[in-house]
Amino acid sequence: MLFIGDDWAEAHHDIEVEDDSGRVLARRLPEGLAGITTLHELVAEHLDPTAEPDQVQLGIETERGPWVHALLAAGYGVFAINPLQVARYRERHSPSGAKSDAADAHLLAEIVRLDRAHHRRIAGDSEIAEHVKIAARAHQTMIWSRVRQVNTLRSLLREYYPAALAAFGTDLAGRDALAVLTVAPSPELGRRLSQSRIETLLRRAGRQRNLASTAATIRDRVEI
Numbered sequence: 412m413l414f415i416g417d418d419w420a421e422a423h424h425d426i427e428v429e430d431d432s433g434r435v436l437a438r439r440l441p442e443g444l445a446g447i448t449t450l451h452e453l454v455a456e457h458l459d460p461t462a463e464p465d466q467v468q469l470g471i472e473t474e475r476g477p478w479v480h481a482l483l484a485a486g487y488g489v490f491a492i493n494p495l496q497v498a499r500y501r502e503r504h505s506p507s508g509a510k511s512d513a514a515d516a517h518l519l520a521e522i523v524r525l526d527r528a529h530h531r532r533i534a535g536d537s538e539i540a541e542h543v544k545i546a547a548r549a550h551q552t553m554i555w556s557r558v559r560q561v562n563t564l565r566s567l568l569r570e571y572y573p574a575a576l577a578a579f580g581t582d583l584a585g586r587d588a589l590a591v592l593t594v595a596p597s598p599e600l601g602r603r604l605s606q607s608r609i610e611t612l613l614r615r616a617g618r619q620r621n622l623a624s625t626a627a628t629i630r631d632r633v634e635i
Contacts, residue, residue: 413458415450415469415487416519418512419478425512427520428453434520437513447481451551455558464551470519472497474533477543484547489533490523496530497522557584572598578632590616591629601633 413435418425424446427437435457440446454467464486473479474491482489500518501510522530561584568575568583579588590612595601609626618625 412462412466412468413454414520414524415454415467416516416521416523417469417471418515418519419471419473420512424450424478425516426450426453427513427516428457429520429524430457431524433524434517437516439512442478447478448550448554451485451554452558455555456562460559468523468527470523470527470530472515472519479533480543481547483533484544485551486548488523488527490527490530491533492519492522492530572596572601574598574601574633578629586616587613587618587625587629591633595633598633604630604633606630 412431414429416427416429419442422442424440424442425437426440428435436453438449438453440449458466465488467487468490469482469487470490470492471479471482472492472494474489479489497515497518500522501515564583565576575583575588575592578591579585582588583592591601591604591609594608594612595604606623606626609629610622613622613626
């Protein structure tokens, strides 16, 4: 299972993701579609591939808003933690009682990991949640599928085509990588690419800036 603390503000969310043994990572995510996309990606990276969405338990100090409804529609277990309860946890674990977004995200993750039986899980039966349910679940599924496919591709390239990893690093799902690897999916084909050919591929994929320098870097690295 994964346990997530989500300390939300108007423009961002500070999150902490934990597994059964404790802390995994902390991040600040933007509000809106970009933020929820990144959250789904992080879950896909750390959750067992065979697990269902309800194996993700998330604590947040609100039960309203599109972000919460998107979490519910995705199938996550979402707990609305009263801010006063969070304050009591904060006082218990911090002698100063000082508040910070990152610290509260940690507290919320710990609450759902260790004490969620004493808190209320949001039912997710609101009208807004029903309206976004299908779209949100499809969005989450596509993100999880993309992350897992990219991880599989990275493993295969590490064995078969390490020069591609040198050329594209972690951005194997990016437009540059997809444009080049579609035409040159093997080391032999990669070594045959000229810089002008790579520039053409990148331009067709939508790159407009740093075209020549990016193509030169890719060319140098796929030659390895």
